[in-house]
Amino acid sequence: MTDRAPRLPDSPLHPVVAPCGRRFAEELLSGYLDGALTQGDEQRVRLHLEDCTECRARVREMSELREVTMSTRFAVPTDDQWDERPRGSLSLWSRRLGWILVVAWLLGITAFVLWEIAVGPQGLVEKTLVFGGLTGALLLFVSILVDRLRTLPGDRYRGVSR
Ligand SMILES: [Zn+2]
Numbered sequence: 001m002t003d004r005a006p007r008l009p010d011s012p013l014h015p016v017v018a019p020c021g022r023r024f025a026e027e028l029l030s031g032y033l034d035g036a037l038t039q040g041d042e043q044r045v046r047l048h049l050e051d052c053t054e055c056r057a058r059v060r061e062m063s064e065l066r067e068v069t070m071s072t073r074f075a076v077p078t079d080d081q082w083d084e085r086p087r088g089s090l091s092l093w094s095r096r097l098g099w100i101l102v103v104a105w106l107l108g109i110t111a112f113v114l115w116e117i118a119v120g121p122q123g124l125v126e127k128t129l130v131f132g133g134l135t136g137a138l139l140l141f142v143s144i145l146v147d148r149l150r151t152l153p154g155d156r157y158r159g160v161s162r
Contacts (some may be wrong), residue, residue, distance in 0.1 A: 029059050033066065034100045099145060104139065110134055 017023055024044060030046040031037045049056050117130050 020052050022048055022052065022055055024048075026058070029055060030062055033059060033063055096149070099148065103141075103145060106138075110138060 018026075023042055024041070028037060028041055028045050032042060032049075035042075037045065049059060114131065114134065122130075
């Protein structure tokens with residue numbers, strides 16, 4: 001049975017018939033994606049894709065892979081972006097560092113004050129009031145900070161349009 005299957009020359013463009021019945025090389029599928037085929041080849045691939053789920057899946061796989069490659073390529077700044085980039089990330093990082101220092105400073109002061117009160121002569125009511133208030137203020141501050149940090153990358157662009 002296999003003996004009777006037509007044996008085409010095993011060149012890239014005329015491989016042996018694929019299991020799904022495709023009579024063209026897989027390279028044509030990727031050429032089809034790129035739109036790089038001749039009209040005849042393009043039609044041949046399209047017709048096959050219409051009734052071959054296997055090859056359609058293969059093409060989808062290829063195009064997804066290609067998208068990943070494309071987006072990776074776009075992530076690399078082009079030449080005209082180079083002079084803009086360090087300035088942007090520098091201000092971003094100094095702002096981020098600024099926030100971190102402010103938080104560290106605030107935490108230090110809070111810890112110091114709490115320690116002073118904890119070991120001080122104040123009564124339980126005063127201690128509870130101060131601890132509760134400071135903890136509340138700290139939680140509010142942290143929540144604002146988290147929001148700030150999340151919006152920071154966008155700030156860069158908002159600053160540009162101003
Ligand atoms: Zn196929």
